[in-house]
Structures are given as structure tokens and as C-alpha cells.
Amino acid sequence: MTENIQLNSKGKLKHFLSIEGLNKTLLTEILDIAESFIGMNDQQIKKVPLLRGKTIVNLFFENSTRTRTTFELAAKRLSADVLSMSIATSSTSKGESLLDTIRNLEAMFVDMFVVRHGISGAAHFIAQHTSPHISVINAGDGQHAHPTQAMLDMFTIRQFKQDFSNLRVAIIGDILHSRVARSQIQALNILGAAEVRVLAPKTLLPSHVESLGVNVSHDLTSGLKDIDVIIMLRLQKERMTSALLPSESEYFKCFGLTEAKLKIAKPDAIVMHPGPINRGVEIDSKVADGPQSVILKQVSNGIAIRMAIMAMAMQKQGAAE
Numbered sequence: 001m002t003e004n005i006q007l008n009s010k011g012k013l014k015h016f017l018s019i020e021g022l023n024k025t026l027l028t029e030i031l032d033i034a035e036s037f038i039g040m041n042d043q044q045i046k047k048v049p050l051l052r053g054k055t056i057v058n059l060f061f062e063n064s065t066r067t068r069t070t071f072e073l074a075a076k077r078l079s080a081d082v083l084s085m086s087i088a089t090s091s092t093s094k095g096e097s098l099l100d101t102i103r104n105l106e107a108m109f110v111d112m113f114v115v116r117h118g119i120s121g122a123a124h125f126i127a128q129h130t131s132p133h134i135s136v137i138n139a140g141d142g143q144h145a146h147p148t149q150a151m152l153d154m155f156t157i158r159q160f161k162q163d164f165s166n167l168r169v170a171i172i173g174d175i176l177h178s179r180v181a182r183s184q185i186q187a188l189n190i191l192g193a194a195e196v197r198v199l200a201p202k203t204l205l206p207s208h209v210e211s212l213g214v215n216v217s218h219d220l221t222s223g224l225k226d227i228d229v230i231i232m233l234r235l236q237k238e239r240m241t242s243a244l245l246p247s248e249s250e251y252f253k254c255f256g257l258t259e260a261k262l263k264i265a266k267p268d269a270i271v272m273h274p275g276p277i278n279r280g281v282e283i284d285s286k287v288a289d290g291p292q293s294v295i296l297k298q299v300s301n302g303i304a305i306r307m308a309i310m311a312m313a314m315q316k317q318g319a320a321e
């Protein structure tokens, strides 16, 4: 739904709303530009002047720890002026419409909006209604997409496994409600992963899930065989409108990742999770904190990926000027 407005007339990134409609060359370019920013983590002065003079507004209508803070850090490292709006205390709580909020912020000469919203399509809607010079980055919309999360996950996978073409990736848990899973599946297929396998109870899978380009298994024991990358997902109880599971303890017994189950995957498999993790629900602490876990590496990589995407959307690239 978003492929037409994400790119400018030269095929360059203008907005970043969804992985859908983007190609392998562009996704690889994002990963490569992020790579050029990674070295900054060890520098004393973690700043480049690429977005000096630009104003970025973080509009988070849903809670966030990782995405909001890494977007803010990324914007600051690019030398942009960044405002993180507290929606709970903004005038949306007095009945102002989303569009009126956007128009008022536009009147303050904003260059980019980073938007998280509970409604699928919200970032796309804003992109359609903003002035042409403004870029919109989707920081997660409803159950639809979380494209920057998917890209930081692809970056982390490439960091540990180099080549996508031989990789078998298992995504485990609440696929039905997960915008992260949708974006990850799209990115893995575009980047040429050998297999994307989803492991979940039938009640936590969308209908016709195979049409997304995945194999399906309902059994962790057989489903983890030959897997190189394991991505665990949280049960999104806030999006469940009816009881989809007997109990959390029953779920953990069947779909929770323990040290014993991890041994079924390849010995060098990595364990990922977009966060927030629920220990003892989808993942055992010994796995989450264990030697195969790259969960905190994902968080760190979120800064470089978001720097790359923001710089590209403003058509400013490279780690240093």
C-alpha cells in the first residue's frame, strides 16, 4: 500500500513507511550506510553534521522504550534538532485531530516526523498529508509494519551470519498481532533468505499466512531443526480481543524458548527478540541472557540503522562530511 509514495522521482528514499515495495538494492544500501555509522559508537564525540539545521519531531502515540530513544539518539548524532512530543500532555488529549496536530507542527518548520501510532496506516496517512519537503518515518503502526525494527534486525543478522542466502530463520510466537514479524518476513524474503519459518499455535497466525512467503510449523521441537536465526516474539495481549491461549504457562511449555529447545537449532544459531521481552512467557532467562542471545546488540544497532534511514530520507549519506 505504501510503495508509491516512499520513493522520490529518482527512486531514492523520501519516506520510510513499510518494507513492502522496496527492493534488495535499497535495503542493502540502508545496511551499508548503517555500517558506516557503527564505528561512531566507539568515538569520543559521537556526532556528524549531516542533519545540522534540520528539525525532527518524534510523535509517539504508543509507548516505547527502544524505538523512541534510539530514534532520538540517532537524530542527535546526526546533529539535528529533535523534539520528542509527549502525546499524553499534548492537545490531542483535548480533542485536536491528528491532522491538525501535524499542521501545527509543520507551521514550526519541521523537516521530519517519526511516528508511532496504534492505528495501521497512520504514518502513511501523515505522509500523504504533509508538505512535500517533509519526510515521515514509520516507528510502528498498529499491526501493519515496523520497518526500522526489521532493518535493525537484518543488520544484526548480517553482522553475525554475513550472507542471507543460506539462512533458515524461525520467527516464533504471536505472528497474528505482530507488525515486527510482517516487516521481518518481507525484508528476509527481499534479501534472499533460504527459508522463513513461522512457529506458532494456530490461534496466533493470520489466515493464509503462507501467502506471506513462509513455511509454517506448530511444533517447536521439529520446527527448530536446521535453524540459523531464531526470532522470538512477545504475546501482544494488548491487541488480543478474545482468549487465544489456554494460559501463559501452557504457552511457555509449548512455545517458550528454553536451553533444551535451543539445542535443537544449529549449534551456532543466534537468538533475537525485538523487545520488550517477557521472561518465562516466550523466553527463558537463561536463553535471553545466554551466549547465543544478541538481543541487546539489536538495540545498539537500532541507532546506526535509524541514522542511516533518517540521513537517506533527507538525501544526506555517509558517516562523515
Ligand code: CP
Residues within 6 Å of the ligand: 063, 064, 065, 066, 067, 068, 140, 149, 274, 275, 276
Ligand atoms: N521493539 C520495539 O519496538 O520496542 P519499543 O516498543 O520499546 O520501542
